[in-house]
Amino acid sequence: MTKLGNYIAGNWITGDGDGQLLYNAVTGEAIASATTKGIDFNKALEYGRKRGNPALRKMTFHERGRMLKALAAHLLAQKEKFYSISYLTGATKADSWVDIEGGIGNLFSNASLRRKFPDLPYCTDGEPVPLSKNGNFMAHHLLVPKEGVAVHINAFNFPVWGMLEKCAVNWLAGMPAMVKPATITSYLTEAVVKEIISSGILPEGALQLICGNAGDILDHVQSQDVVTFTGSASTGLLLKSNKQILAENIPFNMEADSLNCIVLGEDVKPGMPEWDIFLKEVRKEMTVKAGQKCTAIRRIFVPENKIEDVSIALGKALSQTVIGNPLNEKVRMGSLAGQTQRTEVKERVQKLLAVSQIIYGSLDSVELIDADINKGAFISPLLLLSETPFANNEPHEIEAFGPVATIMPYKNMDEAIELSKKGKGSLCSSIVTANKTIAMQYVLGSATHHGRILILNNDCAKESTGHGSPLPMLIHGGPGRAGGGEEMGGIRGVKHYMQRVAVQGSPTSITAVTQVYQQYAKGNTDIVHPFKKYYEELNIGDQLVTDKRIITSKDIDEFAALSGDHFYAHDKKTDFTGTMFEQQVAHGYLMMSIAAGLFVDSYEKNPVLLNYGIDELRFTKPVYPDAKVYVRFTCKEKIPNDKKIIDKPEDFKKGDDIEKGIVKWLVEILDESDDPVIGIATILTMVKKKG
């Protein structure tokens, strides 16, 4: 029997003894065994901290992002190997796509996220905080990668996605990972990790894997580590109460089971497109991955006068699902991950049946193609009806982790909201409605109890990613019963693996630390115009103080004529009594244009390729004719850019291959008064690299 490998401290090792047998979920044959017996978890964690962590934390976000991209491309090229193993878990091709390509997609998505970060190992968080009257004392929040290991304890249902959605984020943040997949499907995770390690793309120590029992690993975690858990609420509670986790205040992110719901809006009737959209969504959520999704719909709330119609229509829809061996192309629903899971689902359904009845499916039989119910972990989709949802808590508390959901009636929107909250916190909820008011009522009424809410109707159904899909750019997690955790969510997720520190000091010190120019910091004024410098030659704080220029009434008149902006404040004939202004005032955009006229190095070609836009622009006081203005123009931030400027092949030669970066500039428009700032902007230019 093949024994699964554990990848520990740079070596593939098999644990001592025979280990736990793992089975093909479709045929029931034993395929491998897994054990972690004999592994020194303390040493393994120390290896991650001492070897993987320093290697990753010294890389910049952009280097880590490019590493993720290379890894994603490498794994994608190997995907067929993963699909062939994934079938053994009972997953159909479509189920496996979610797991395998969904997981790889997470790597790609986080790779692109690098562009939201500086080309540094750390970053700022939020806005600078001014702390003094004269501008000499301030603060900024900084995020630095934690010095520990991210320990991920995962559930069995997504052996690939479950690992990659978490690791993509901790690697981008600069932390190594130790992954512990649920044992029963760990053979698929092991296959992916083998490819990751042999690719050599990650620095050594960035990833360790344990296939089998977690042993005493949590007794050795330390305050710089992060633990994430995905699984059942009961295991989660046990792990989060671990003495070491509590004593060292170790961040513990929990994603637990939840009783997700869908609401059919009162406006939706048979014949409307939303009626069919609702039926399709429920059927999909019940049968994809044979209902073994943490986000799957477990509770279906329907206006009481439509219960019968919905029950019949859903039963009909479910009856069209072909069930059996996932290798058969006709099959739309495979098996559960194992016999233990099937036994558990049946036990949970029995408990639900104390307050409900089966209206579609059977606990004992199911029609299969190419499969044997006595060997594989197959189960029929089960649609239950509970007519008294306020009187009984079972449908709101018991998760049967399979193709099982319960229909329940509601009288009005208040009731639908109250019922949705009876799950005491879920990962996601959907409402199907074509009515804006109903959508708004539901979202605002129930938002406190769900991590994500989908408003589904004909406008978005074709492009909707669906009720059950967590997306890398949106947070995934939910309050209360759902674990109270949060992961992914783009930049938000990365922050879970970084330590936030408030740094106080002068603008010059804060500029040096953050590598972002802070207003009032000392600038470097040299004789070379910053536009004459290549990307590599520019330094944060390079500054130009321009000549002065007088603003005339004629300038304002001419700008009004040219732009067509004849707002009364720009017209010298206006009676200014009772207005905010004393006399004719210059257009803000005139001031910005004049500023550009002052700071642009005009007549020669230079490394600045183009003006990329404006991030922020504020006009802080009115400018009247005869004001003498000038600009302080400072290099604020540099961001590498490897995006193609031109995507048409015929234009390739014109600039696609130009190496470049984005430079942000702080533009302060000033006059000669004591309170000199008239306007402030951050503008962006694309600047050529010397190469």
Ligand code: NAP
């Ligand atoms: P589980 O039994 O709670 O196990 C989850 C993980 O915890 C497994 O890796 C398991 O390892 C490990 N574990 C169990 N006892 C442990 C202990 N004493 N010390 C350390 N680790 C321990 O859950 P599951 O059956 O794998 O997954 C199904 C559940 O996960 C469902 O309830 C589902 O709703 C939930 N889920 C939630 C999400 C989410 O994002 N919220 C996602 C997927 C699944 P072994 O396999 O070795 O026992």
